[in-house]
Amino acid sequence: MEGKTVCFSGHRPTKLPCHDEASPETNRLKSMLYKAIYDCIDAGYTNFVTGLAKGIDNWAADMIIEFKTKNENLRLICVKPYKNYGEDWKGYERWELFHIMEKADEVISVCDGYQKNCMRLRNEKMVDMSDKLIAVISEQRSGTGQTVRYAEKKGIEVQIINVGAMKDFLTEKPKVIK
Numbered sequence: 001m002e003g004k005t006v007c008f009s010g011h012r013p014t015k016l017p018c019h020d021e022a023s024p025e026t027n028r029l030k031s032m033l034y035k036a037i038y039d040c041i042d043a044g045y046t047n048f049v050t051g052l053a054k055g056i057d058n059w060a061a062d063m064i065i066e067f068k069t070k071n072e073n074l075r076l077i078c079v080k081p082y083k084n085y086g087e088d089w090k091g092y093e094r095w096e097l098f099h100i101m102e103k104a105d106e107v108i109s110v111c112d113g114y115q116k117n118c119m120r121l122r123n124e125k126m127v128d129m130s131d132k133l134i135a136v137i138s139e140q141r142s143g144t145g146q147t148v149r150y151a152e153k154k155g156i157e158v159q160i161i162n163v164g165a166m167k168d169f170l171t172e173k174p175k176v177i178k
Contacts, residue, residue: 003046003075006037007126009147010056010136011163029136030059032161036134037063041071049077049126051119052086052100054093056136061100068103075105079126081118082111123147131156138163 037048037060050061064076078101080086086097101107110125111118123143127133133151137144137160151158 004044005047005130006040006045006132007049007130008057008060008134009144012055034063046073047075049129051122051126052078058096065103078104078107079122080109081122082114083109124150127151134159136161
C-alpha cells in the first residue's frame, strides 16, 4: 500500500463517559478525533483503516469519508472481523455500517465466519497494515487496550486520546469569560 497509513481503535459508545451521540460531551470527543485525523492528513497520511466497530471506528470512517470529498488522494480501508459482520445490525447502525463500506476504497474480511478470536485478529491486521494507531481509550483491559499493546510491541506510533483522563473535562461545563 502506497503512502502512510493510520488505523483506529476505540471503545463502543456504551463504554464512553457520554452515551448520547448528540451531547456536547460526545461532540467534544468527536472534535478531538477529527483534529487527530486532520493532523494525520496534514502530516502526509493518505490511508485510513477502520475495523467498523460501533462508536469510534465508525465515527472516524465518517470523518474520512468527509475528508475524501476534499482530497481525492485519501483512501478508506475497512477491515471486517468476518464476512457477514454487521448483517444482523438494525436501524441506523446497520445503515451507517453499509454506507461506510459502500464509500470505502477496499473492504477486507479477516475470517470467513465468526470465531472467538476474530476481533483480535481484525485489530492485529489493522495494526500490521499501519504506521500509526489512533486509540480512544479509557480502560486498558479491553480490546482497544490489547490493540494499543500490540501496536507498541510492533513499534508503530501510537496516539492516545485518553477518555479516562478527560472524563472530568468532558462533563465540566465550559467557563464563560466576561
